[in-house]
Amino acid sequence: MRTATSRRQFMTLLGVSAAAVSCGTATGNASGKQTKKLRYQGWSGQVTLPELAEDLGYLGDVQLDWVGNTISGPQDIQSAATGQVDFGGAFNGAVVKLAANGAPITSVIAYYGSDKAAYNGFYVLEDSPIRSARDLIGKKVGMNTLGAHSEAMLDIYLQRHGLSQGEIGKVQPLVVPPVNTEQSLRQRQIQVGVLGDILREKALAKGGIRPLFTDVQLLGNFSAGTYVMTDRFLRQNPDTVKTFVTGVARAIEWARRTPREEVIARMTEVVRKRKRKEDATPLKYWKSFGVAETGGRIADKQLQLWIDWLEERGDIKPGKVKASDLYTNKYNHYRPASASSSSPAPSATKTRS
Template identity: 65%
Template sequence: MTSTRRTFLVLSGLSALAAAGCGTASGSGVRNTRTLRYQGSAGAVNPAELAAALGYLEDLKLDWVGNTISGPQDIQSAASGQIDFGGAFNGAVVKLASRKARIKAVISYYGSDKYAYSGFYVAEKSAIRRPRDLIGKKVGMNTLGAHAEAMLDIYLKKNGLSRAEAEQVERIVVPPVNTEQSLRQRQIDVAVLGGILRDKALQTGGIRKIFSDFELRGGFSAGTYVLTERFIEQNPETVRTFVTGVGKALDWSRTTPHEEVVAKMTEILTKRKRNESADALKYWRSYGVSAPGGRIDEQEISVWADWLTERGDLKSGQVKVPDLYTNKFNKGATKAGS
């Protein structure tokens, strides 16, 4: 897939959202299609790709059309019909739905646990010790209005800072690959680090954790795969096979020895020949989804709707959380007794 195609997805996604809101985005437009178009990520294997490799998608085929640049872009592309499913932070799902995009979350695909978490780190000798010490300081994160900023706001509020005080904590967008360096060069006071970038920074040493999203909220699913309502209506059996298969893959990744999971992911990445490195996979620990079959819990979406409302991004009652997701296609979650 060429970069031209990926650029087209980015540029066309927003302009097509109005059509999606009116229900004209149809995904593939084929009833019970056996092919699902999607965007991937370089150097990573997502739960859908793992499910396909394990045979859990049965005769469904995944059609990779390029790599996504962000979760919001991915679900915008799904809402506009450029791809059939996309995944993003649940807050981004709520925001997109608030713009009348007729989408529905069908399964969790990433989250936070003791292995997969985002931590807020300072230099070892930093004077920042307490939540209130963050006032007037710069916090570097990958994007604003998403997971990291939400965690920061929840942390500050939980520790007694008023909204006005919390707004004095400066949030700075820093590319993930530059975040550790920015912290060590004192361009920022706090760095949000996760995954391989966190592990490599900790291995180097000289940094100290203030808190993590896992410590703040415990294990929770943070992002979901979404499809358009029209695609779901036209392809219910496809959706059921897809969702149940992804749920099985999530369960497999959690119950299978770590070395075996990494070996399988490395095999998948090598076989697809996308000119990418498998080096990051050795640092993989977990997708962070603990719910059986990736079942979606309403609270995992409502917490972000409340956060967005408190920020003023949404009006009270603008979205109805129960309408934003469904577990009815997830046979695996049902069998697990959820």
């Protein structure tokens, strides 16, 4: 059954308790010296906003320390929660789930979302008989990970089109690495493939596929994921966190106002310089990071939607978490007036919103 598999996967990836986090390592020490090096996981063939911020010089004396790649947001934030990396990013539903399991983490900035240029679509072959939600019963849907953004969109789509929980359970989400999704779809190993951003545009350029639905069609423009850090890391390294978050915020706005060709050229150069034997060609299809709010600031609504979704699924108890307790904007000192400034003006705000 789909529901059992999904929840087992979700619990495996996000079943991190506060005790588990306490066993992890946190950078910084009792002497008050703050770390200037942030360990993180990247994504093959892509340039993350922190990587872009560093290349633009927005991180100052803070350096990124790449420890490897991931294809899973839930895995990334679990690694952050257990101290294997210093920050991780995931779909906000995964952040809610991790916090509900007792992990002392806090979201500090939104880093991806969906808009008319950057979105996730559920694609089928041009000649596929699949035309409606009901046609998905018994079909395989390939996505990067379970219990995260793509499965949430699939659930919402199926529910809105009147499928019962029993019928929804017969739709089969499968984990397929993003770089293999298009090939798996064209070879008919799956009947639906979730494609986003660069990989979506690359597949569309070849032709032969069509969208069944997209997340923007379901929810409109929205910021979908946030970077998280442990509360312990935030306490020990507040100045480093401020530099990091504000630098990422500046990178968001730089990408928003800079001609697309220039952003692509910059990211292509980042991939070339890091020498990880990656193919930078797909970057030419990049269009947007999709972050809805200025500077990646976080609001209750970005998390409340997924609190409601998880409560409805029975994955968290009603009232277990409160949206406003899951994030802070106090480290985000970006202001629009400082967009062209080399040193963003500090903010006096110390509240979460």
